[in-house]
Amino acid sequence: MALSDISHRPKFLREGNVYLPHPAVIEKIVIETADTKTFHFNFKDEKLREEFTFQSGQFCLLSVLGIGEATFCISSSPTRRDHLECSIKEVGRLTRALHRLGVGAEIGFRGPYGNSFPLDFLKGKNLVFVGGGIGLAPLRSLIWNVIDNRQEYGRIDIIYGARTPADLCFSYDLEAWQQDKTVNMVTTVDRGDEAWKGRVGLVPVVLEEVVPSPDNSVAIVCGPPIMIRFTFPALEKLGFSPEQMLTTLEKRMKCGIGKCGRCNIGNIYVCRDGPVFSYAEISSFISSEY
Amino acid sequence: MTAKKIARRDIADLLNEWSREFGVFVPSRDEGVAKWARWGGGDAGFLEWYRNTVVPPKALFFPPLEEMFSFQKDGDGYHVGQPPPTEDRWLVFGIRPCDARALAVLALTFKDGYQDPYYLARRKNGVLVGLGCTRPYESCFCTSLGISPTDAANVDLMLTDIGDDFLVEAVTDKGKELLSKTSLVQAATGADEARAEEAREAAGARVTRKVDSQGAHEKLRAGFEDKDFWERVSAKCISCGICTFLCPTCYCFDISDELVKKQGARFRSWDSCAFPLYTKMPVENPRREKWRRLRQKVCHKYEFYPDSFDVIACTGCGRCIRLCPVNWDITRVLSSLPAQEQLRLER
Numbered sequence: 274m275a276l277s278d279i280s281h282r283p284k285f286l287r288e289g290n291v292y293l294p295h296p297a298v299i300e301k302i303v304i305e306t307a308d309t310k311t312f313h314f315n316f317k318d319e320k321l322r323e324e325f326t327f328q329s330g331q332f333c334l335l336s337v338l339g340i341g342e343a344t345f346c347i348s349s350s351p352t353r354r355d356h357l358e359c360s361i362k363e364v365g366r367l368t369r370a371l372h373r374l375g376v377g378a379e380i381g382f383r384g385p386y387g388n389s390f391p392l393d394f395l396k397g398k399n400l401v402f403v404g405g406g407i408g409l410a411p412l413r414s415l416i417w418n419v420i421d422n423r424q425e426y427g428r429i430d431i432i433y434g435a436r437t438p439a440d441l442c443f444s445y446d447l448e449a450w451q452q453d454k455t456v457n458m459v460t461t462v463d464r465g466d467e468a469w470k471g472r473v474g475l476v477p478v479v480l481e482e483v484v485p486s487p488d489n490s491v492a493i494v495c496g497p498p499i500m501i502r503f504t505f506p507a508l509e510k511l512g513f514s515p516e517q518m519l520t521t522l523e524k525r526m527k528c529g530i531g532k533c534g535r536c537n538i539g540n541i542y543v544c545r546d547g548p549v550f551s552y553a554e555i556s557s558f559i560s561s562e563y
Numbered sequence: 564m565t566a567k568k569i570a571r572r573d574i575a576d577l578l579n580e581w582s583r584e585f586g587v588f589v590p591s592r593d594e595g596v597a598k599w600a601r602w603g604g605g606d607a608g609f610l611e612w613y614r615n616t617v618v619p620p621k622a623l624f625f626p627p628l629e630e631m632f633s634f635q636k637d638g639d640g641y642h643v644g645q646p647p648p649t650e651d652r653w654l655v656f657g658i659r660p661c662d663a664r665a666l667a668v669l670a671l672t673f674k675d676g677y678q679d680p681y682y683l684a685r686r687k688n689g690v691l692v693g694l695g696c697t698r699p700y701e702s703c704f705c706t707s708l709g710i711s712p713t714d715a716a717n718v719d720l721m722l723t724d725i726g727d728d729f730l731v732e733a734v735t736d737k738g739k740e741l742l743s744k745t746s747l748v749q750a751a752t753g754a755d756e757a758r759a760e761e762a763r764e765a766a767g768a769r770v771t772r773k774v775d776s777q778g779a780h781e782k783l784r785a786g787f788e789d790k791d792f793w794e795r796v797s798a799k800c801i802s803c804g805i806c807t808f809l810c811p812t813c814y815c816f817d818i819s820d821e822l823v824k825k826q827g828a829r830f831r832s833w834d835s836c837a838f839p840l841y842t843k844m845p846v847e848n849p850r851r852e853k854w855r856r857l858r859q860k861v862c863h864k865y866e867f868y869p870d871s872f873d874v875i876a877c878t879g880c881g882r883c884i885r886l887c888p889v890n891w892d893i894t895r896v897l898s899s900l901p902a903q904e905q906l907r908l909e910r
Contacts, residue, residue, distance in 0.1 A: 277676030290646060291677045292631050292818075292829075298640075317640075338634050338641045338829070339822030364845035379640040498847055525844050527818045530677040533834070534815030535842050537859075538849075540867035545676065 277531060277545055285324050286385075291530060294336045294381025295321055299374055300356055305442040309407055310372060311348065311360040314380060327351055328389035329414040330521055330549045334529050335359060336381030340370040344526045346548075347385060348410035350417035357382075360410040360442060386529040387548050390415045390493065390519065399427035401485040403504055405476050405496025406435050409442055411521045411548075412495050416450070423455055430485045434461040434476040434500075438469045459483055477503040480511070487512035494520045505552055515553035522548050522555075567731040567748040568755050569722075574607040574729070577747050578656060585690065586653035588623055590616050599623055599655070613657060614698050617886065619811035620655055620662050621669060624685045625833075627808070631681070631818070633828040649684045657694040660714035661705045661878040665811030666691070667717045671872045672814055681831075690737050693718030694729075697766045702881030704772040704894055710878060712770060713763040723759045730759040774897045776875055779865040782900040787862065789901060790854065796896045797857035799889045804835035806883035806891070807860065812876045815841070836860050861896055 279287060301313035316322045327333075327347055336342040343365075349358035363372045374380070400419060404412045412431075419426050431450055435441045441460065450458040461472040461479045472479060476496065485492070492513055494504050501520060508518055524536035524543040531545030538558045541547070569577060581587050582602055590609040591600030598618035633644040658666075670686060673679035695713030699705070705712055715721035720738035722729040730751055733739040742748060751759075786792060807813040817834040821827055834841055836859045842850045850856045868876035877893070884892050 279676045286677075290632075290680045292680070293643060293646075296641065296643070336820075338643075339636065339820050339827045341820045342818060342829075362845075377639050381641070381643075523844065524849070525842050527816065527834075531675060532672055532677075532679055532814070532816070533818070534836065535834070537863070537867065539862075540870040 283324065283326050285321055292383070292528075294334070294338075294342070294383050297357075297380050297382045299376055299378050299380060302376060303445075305360060305444075306440050308364075309360060309362045309442055311358050311443075312371070312374075312380075313349075313356045313358050314382070315356045316382065317379070327357075327385035329392075329418045330389035330411055331385035331387050332529070332544075332548060333357075333359070333382055333384030333386065334526075335361075335367075335371065336383070337367060337370040337374070338381055341367045342381070342383070342527075343367045344529060344544075346411040346414070346521065348413050350414050350421065352418050352421035360407060360413075362407045383529060387544055388546070390549055392418075395419070395491055396425050397427065397489075399486070399488070399490040400429050401490055401492040402429070402431040402433070403476060403480060403492055403494045403496070403508075404431070404433045405500040406440060407442055408496030408500070409433055410495075412493060413443055413446060415493065416446075420450075420453065420456070427489065428457070429455065430457045430459070430483065432459045432461070432476060432480055432483055432485075434463065434474075434479065434496075436463045438462050438466055438471075457483075475503070476500050477507040480504065480507050484511065487514070487517060490517060492518050494518060515556055516551055518552035519549060520552065520555070522550060524548075566751040566756055566759075567742060568725070568728040568751040569731055569748045570728055571610065571726075573747045574610060575605065577745060578602045578607065579604060580745055580747070581654055581656075581741070584652060586650045587656060588620075588653065589656045602656070609657070613694075614700060615659050615662070615696070615880065615882075617809065617882070619665065619809060619880070619882065620658050621665060621811050621814075623655060624666060624689065625669065625673075625682050625814060625816075628830055628832045629681060631829045631831055633826070636822070636825040636827065646681070649681070649688060652688055652690070654690040654692060656692045658691050658718060659696045659880070660693060660710050660712060660716070660718075661696075661703075661708075661880040662811045663691055663693055663717035664708075664710055664714070664878045665880070668812045668868075668872075668874060668876050668878070669814050671874070675872075690720070690741065691718040692738075692741075693721040693734075695721065695723040695763065695766060697724050697762060697769075699766065699770045700881050700885060702772065702884035703770050703879060704774055704881060705879035706767060706770045707772075707774045707776050708875060708877060708879040709776075711763065712766040723762055725755055725758040725762055728755065730755055770879075772881075772894055774879075774894045776865065776877070776879075776897070779875075779897050779900065780869055782902065783862050783866040786901050787858070792899075792901060793854040793858045796899065797854040800837075800853060800857055800891055801889055802837045802839070802853055802856065803888060804837040806887055806893075807835040807837055808833055809882045809886055811878060811880055811882070812864070836863070861893065865897070 296317040297314045303311040345359040348360040465473045527533040531542045536543040587602040588599045590613040597616040632646045635642040673682040719735045721732045815834045816831045864876040
């Protein structure tokens with residue numbers, strides 16, 4: 274019995290040794306916050322550059338050979354194909370090594386793996402993006418994807434928060450979305466500072482102040498686990514059903530393809546069956562270990 | 564194909580013959596620990612002491628530590644080398660039916676979706692010669708998992724001990740090919756077959772430990788959130804991971820790099836759900852507590868794996884019972900699972 278049908282995956286993924294990373298070169302580094310950088314990179318192999326495809330919500334494994342490999346979501350949009358972006362917070366050995374690399378350095382890339390945000394389901398709907406901290410990274414891929422196909426979607430609300438103004442990622446995107454008259458951009462911080470003129474308040478609380486309508490809407494939520502746990506009930510209170518709430522889960526991963534074992538929740542493997550799930554799916558998991 | 568037989572004293576010659584064509588692995592003792600080693604000639608003494616190996620034969624197909632590929636650092640870039648080649652053709656002699664089933668179980672994960680090139684290449688190049696188990700341990704419970712200790716289901720060639728001879732049956736084409744090439748076997752008689760049947764029955768009867776493996780699924784599902792139960796049954800576990808390392812169906816692995824000067828390699832090594840680091844993330848850890856990790860182990864084998872692949876990821880080999888330093892016993896856990904009615908009453 275084969276569980277995972279990979280016949281629809283791109284050819285470059287199905288051929289050869291799946292564990293071999295593809296060499297890619299860092300083309301640009303954007304400093305987001307004191308501990309987070311966005312890396313722009315491209316494959317060395319021209320053929321792969323041509324063939325490569327991915328979807329918003331998918332993840333990859335980046336290598337610094339000699340140090341190791343770790344999982345990151347692709348934070349750029351497939352509608353903007355000239356390079357790929359990953360936004361990386363320095364939290365451990367590998368991310369520290371990545372942060373030490375400069376433009377021109379080579380990294381290894383495996384992927385894209387996992388499922389993706391269900392565009393067919395989202396089309397024609399109002400979208401409420403709820404992000405916290407670096408959790409905006411996977412949402413950002415979808416937000417640009419949606420903005421680049423603006424006429425296919427309804428209203429767009431983005432509620433984004435961080436601990437302090439200095440922790441807000443993607444300030445250039447926040448600025449662009451603020452300017453976009455077809456987007457309702459709400460930025461908030463848990464604690465302001467002297468210069469901060471914007472909103473202060475936790476994301477779930479601000480969400481209840483913004484009061485996005487659940488009618489024909491889908492909320493897409495990503496952020497620290499504590500934020501996610503409080504955001505789902507807040508959305509439920511606003512009338513969102515479990516099917517109308519999507520999130521992307523994070524787990525420790527090594528292989529990214531359902532073999533190494535550790536990212537399971539019951540018989541669901543986040544790398545193989547996720548990382549994008551509806552709250553309805555999550556509620557049906559046997560385990561509360563998400 | 565009718566059965567053949569080979570004289571006990573000719574086994575060493577048979578192994579010598581096969582060694583000319585295959586890398587042959589047989590049970591061997593290394594400082595008192597039974598594991599698999601390359602056949603080095605001499606007499607087949609292991610036939611006398613061998614019950615089962617401590618280190619399961621999965622280690623031959625999925626080594627505790629293996630190089631995935633090597634790389635050379637040059638300036639800002641790398642040169643990635645091809646993975647090391649696996650042995651051309653090789654043969655495992657004496658694998659027990661429980662361990663042969665385990666290899667089939669492992670293949671389900673390694674074949675599912677993206678192919679695992681390392682395991683599948685070894686499996687493809689390998690020939691399994693089974694040896695029926697006539698002296699099971701007290702901790703064995705294979706018959707509860709639908710395996711008989713003399714089961715030929717998952718091997719290429721099957722041997723059954725009938726005293727001075729072994730009955731030899733070709734199970735697959737690989738097995739038939741092996742038999743056709745040797746002159747050491749001769750046709751078995753009706754009496755030989757009768758003796759083999761007797762040996763099979765006697766072996767089955769020697770597996771006395773029983774669990775209700777089919778009933779476990781529902782009970783595990785119903786009792787998943789029964790924290791008290793899981794805390795109780797995991798109390799003495801010391802999270803050493805030996806039950807998972809030596810389990811023939813456990814396949815969890817870690818991936819890590821080594822770089823010495825400019826030359827490096829990426830390795831994979833066995834990992835274990837018994838370790839808290841296994842699932843640790845920067846902020847959270849879904850299985851920080853020991854009872855959650857032990858629950859994962861039991862549920863993975865008896866609930867999640869059947870959900871995914873329709874087969875229980877346990878073969879009743881008993882290693883996790885025999886080799887546990889604190890006498891943790893999975894059959895006792897399975898037998899003490901609260902019945903659903905009982906759980907409902909407690910709620």
